[in-house]
Amino acid sequence: MLRLILLGPQGAGKGTQAVRIGEKYQVPTISTGAIFREHVKNETPFGLEAQKYMKGGDLVPDELVIAIVEERLKEEDCRNGFLLDGFPRTVCQAERFDQFLKSLEQSIDKVINIVVDKQVLIDRTVGRRVCKVCGATYHICYKPPKVEGICDVCGNPIIQREDDSEEAVTRRTEVYIKKTQPLVEYYNKKGVLAVINGQQSMDKVFQDIVDALGVK
Ligand code: AP5
Ligand code: MG
Numbered sequence: 001m002l003r004l005i006l007l008g009p010q011g012a013g014k015g016t017q018a019v020r021i022g023e024k025y026q027v028p029t030i031s032t033g034a035i036f037r038e039h040v041k042n043e044t045p046f047g048l049e050a051q052k053y054m055k056g057g058d059l060v061p062d063e064l065v066i067a068i069v070e071e072r073l074k075e076e077d078c079r080n081g082f083l084l085d086g087f088p089r090t091v092c093q094a095e096r097f098d099q100f101l102k103s104l105e106q107s108i109d110k111v112i113n114i115v116v117d118k119q120v121l122i123d124r125t126v127g128r129r130v131c132k133v134c135g136a137t138y139h140i141c142y143k144p145p146k147v148e149g150i151c152d153v154c155g156n157p158i159i160q161r162e163d164d165s166e167e168a169v170t171r172r173t174e175v176y177i178k179k180t181q182p183l184v185e186y187y188n189k190k191g192v193l194a195v196i197n198g199q200q201s202m203d204k205v206f207q208d209i210v211d212a213l214g215v216k
Contacts, residue, residue, distance in 0.1 A: 002027055002081040002215065003106065005088070007183060008114035009176040010169065011124035012198045013205060015137055017114070018085040020206045025215070028077045031085040032065060034135055035072070037161075057163055057171030059179060062092045070100055089180045094187075111187040112209055114198035118173065125169045129158040143202075 002025050006014040015031060022029035036054060039047030046068070050060045059065075069087050072078070088094040101107055116124075127140040131151035138145050138158055145152050163172065187193045194212035198205055210216075 001109075002083075002213070003101075003109050004081075004083045004213075005108055005111040005187075006083065006085045006114065007111055007180070007187070008116070008198065009121055009180075010172045011121040011128070012114040012116045013124075013202065014085045014114060016143075016202055017112075017206055017209060018083055021083055021209060024210070025081070025083075025213075027081040027083050029083045029085055030069070030072055030078075030087070032069060032087040032089075033085070035068060036060060037135070054163055055168070057168035057175060059089060059175055062090055062096070065089075066093060066096050066100075069097070073100075088183065091182055091186060094183055108187075108190075108192055110213055111183075111193050112212065113184055113187075113193060113195050114205070115195060116198040120199055121173070122166075122169055125164050125172075126166060128161065128164055130161055131158050132156055 004021070004027070006018055006021075008014050015034075018029040018031060021027075033054075036047070036050045040051045040054065041047070046064065049064065053060045065087065069084075073082065088097050124139065124142070127142070129138045129140060129145075130136065131138075131154060133156040134151060134154045136151050136153045136158075137143070138151075145158060149158055150156070151158050163169075184193065194209075196205060196208050196212060200208070
């Protein structure tokens with residue numbers, strides 16, 4: 001049983017590490033960003049609303065986000081734990097989430113805060129490419145696909161995310177500092193925070209996370 005939160009700005013490597021953690025500990029990885037992008041792609045009413053905020057790098061309103069996460073966490077596969085990537089992202093979301101967990105007599109085991117310098121974050125996000133169909137993540141320098149422009153996993157084209165433009169990345173950084181950074185102190189006070197240096201190889205970052213979790 002492992003209930004985890006991955007915290008960190010855009011490009012810190014949350015999605016990259018979430019895949020590895022989910023595989024190792026056999027917990028579902030729930031990325032609010034990925035769920036929202038799926039809604040945008042399918043043009044659902046929620047997706048059309050969320051896109052207005054995501055495109056420019058702003059946060060989707062708390063009420064909409066909380067409803068979607070709570071619904072997802074009630075699914076059967078989350079009974080034995082979960083890994084949240086990109087949620088909570090505001091103090092309001094964190095407080096509501098605590099109440100939700102309390103109502104289920106559950107609590108968070110660890111919040112992993114991946115720390116990376118601002119300049120590296122920009123380089124990682126602007127160079128990121130993602131598969132249009134399966135969402136697998138690449139980087140033009142640090143993790144290129146075997147065949148240029150084609151996903152290794154499913155063979156479909158890889159593209160740049162709409163919110164990885166320089167303007168949106170700049171906005172996302174401002175939003176992170178203002179709205180999400182306070183969560184570092186929020187979880188530190190609760191004694192569940194682990195700080196990880198994200199500016200190392202993907203393997204080393206993963207190893208440090210495993211060590212911080214203390215579960216083999
Ligand atoms: P979301 O999808 O969560 O984006 P994000 O938090 O900005 O984070 P990213 O996905 O950009 O970065 P990442 O940390 O996952 O990095 P990655 O592993 O890809 O959210 C998108 C939007 O949805 C938000 O802006 C908001 O509008 C909305 N949203 C989502 N959740 C919300 C919420 N709770 N409330 C309100 N709104 C919400 O890595 C980045 C790149 O670096 C990749 O190319 C990767 O290959 C490379 N890389 C990774 N690790 C390394 C390494 N160690 N060395 C070298 N390269 C590396
Ligand atoms: Mg991500």
